[in-house]
Amino acid sequence: MNKVAQMIIVLTSIGIISGGLLAIVSGWADPLIAANQKAETEAAIFRVQPDGKKYQQVENSGFELYKVMNENNQTTGYALVYEGNGFSGKIRLIAGLSDDLNNISAIEILEQVETPGLGTKITEEPFTSQFKNLETNPKIDWVKGEKPDKSNEIQTITGATISSKAVVAILNDGISRLKKLRDNGGLK
């Protein structure tokens, strides 16, 4: 009896103390973590929309979408966060789009698990800078092993064709959904 009581008391008090301690620590850390995440998203939005000064999340769009404005509250464009399958897992990216959705201002890869040294080149120059001012109509296309000659084409990375194509496919998918949303009046 004594043994059992001791077991229960010790385990319960360890549980309560640890729960209480964690509640205190997480009460301190949670606002900081949330602030970190917010700062990260904010920085990414302004990197893909360099002229933007303010932003506002578009509600009820079904995906993560931000409307970006300059200091006079004029809309400069949109920032779209979208994800899809890459070579060995999910690729998550943010793309800046012009107000009429016809041009990309810049893209940035937020998360990826591609092959180090090969697929991870999608996060670096010169691949990402190819998307600057790229046309999105009728859709983004890619060429392999040669310089692109149309204004809606990019060149895939040697040794990482699938990863490069995945980025293009994710962008096309996200932008076409965005255009559909606009045509249905969801961006007002």
Add this chain to the structure above:
Amino acid sequence: MKKQVTLSKEFFKGVWDNNPVLKQLLGLCPTLAVTVSAINGLAMGLAATFVLVMASLLISSIRKIIPAQVRIASFIVIIATFVTIVDLVMKAKFPDLSKALGPFIPLIVVNCVILGRQEAFASKNNPGRAFLDALGMGTGFTIALLVLGGIREIIGSRTFFGIQIMPDQFEPWLIMILPAGAFLTLGLILGAVNVYIDRKKRLEHESIIAHYKRVGREELIEELEVK
């Protein structure tokens, strides 16, 4: 009566003689997973050392009131609490590092080094000794991770702690930062450690034989050979 070990030995046994990674092969999951760079290895090593030291101190101070039947459960809850604290602090203060180490900080809970030291040492010794033991084991663990991470970073991405130290002409070996590189490097390091130990043993053996020869007691040599 158990022979008391000196305090410095309590610390240094974990660094080399009983190094958790190189000699006991414990805690291999985080060792292999996070060591793509020296900084990751160091961060993981320090995080695990912090948890190990705190848990050992606490558990050895309350070792007398924990009933034997529920000791493992108590150890796990205490370890998990410290791990969560480390995880939250890292997320709040070092978001980049926390992203790089990903889910491997929470997985410190099931790192066999930590639970193993509680069961084998902290629950049987006073807080002072438990502290030294934990600090030694943690140091050994951190050194092993740092060495592995350093080798993989230098050969795999030409850098050490992010600073380029290999010439541009050196083409980085991608395999070193791939999962396969972790297995291969650790396998080779373990092999090298074994080679070193074998050599040391042989030299010791030879010096004993030489000593016996000098004092003219050949019959002891035969005894040694049999052993």
Add this chain to the structure above:
Amino acid sequence: MELFIIFISAALVNNFVLAYFLGICPFVGVSNKLSSATSMGMATTFVMVITAIVSWLLYNLVLVPYNLAFLQIPSFILVIASLVQFVEMVIKKVSQPLYRALGIFLPLITTNCAILGLALFGSMREYNFLENVIFGLGAGAGFTLALVIMAGIREELDLADVPKPFQGAPITLIVAGILALAFMGFAGMI
């Protein structure tokens, strides 16, 4: 389709053992005989699927609604430990042959980081219930596959002339490295 991708990804492309290094301890420890590797793999898969179910329910029905996400690690590990104990008791009651086959491996599974890793990955990636179960099944299948292949190689390795300092763990790790390289061939399937 999404479910199939999750399964393939967990089993082959991002194999728990060879790409995420989860469950290395049993991988090095139990992979020297084909028969015990198969049993260990099956026991682990079994526990993984149940863990996927229980951890999802715990996280999404208790921890998130009550703002207790900071208790995730302690609660997951306690649930896994009691789950393994419970499964052991049930198997012992229900089927003696199964208990004899899996029994001794079950206690080892508690400290297998692959199980906790599975629970943590599942909540991190915000899978829905069905996706999480499939993820558990895929991870278990991948673990079993890696373990069985390794055991097959190690049985042959006993006959090979390995330099003495490399016998045991070092050569096992080197073989695992080559295996990890081979598994990289699965990338691109998703």
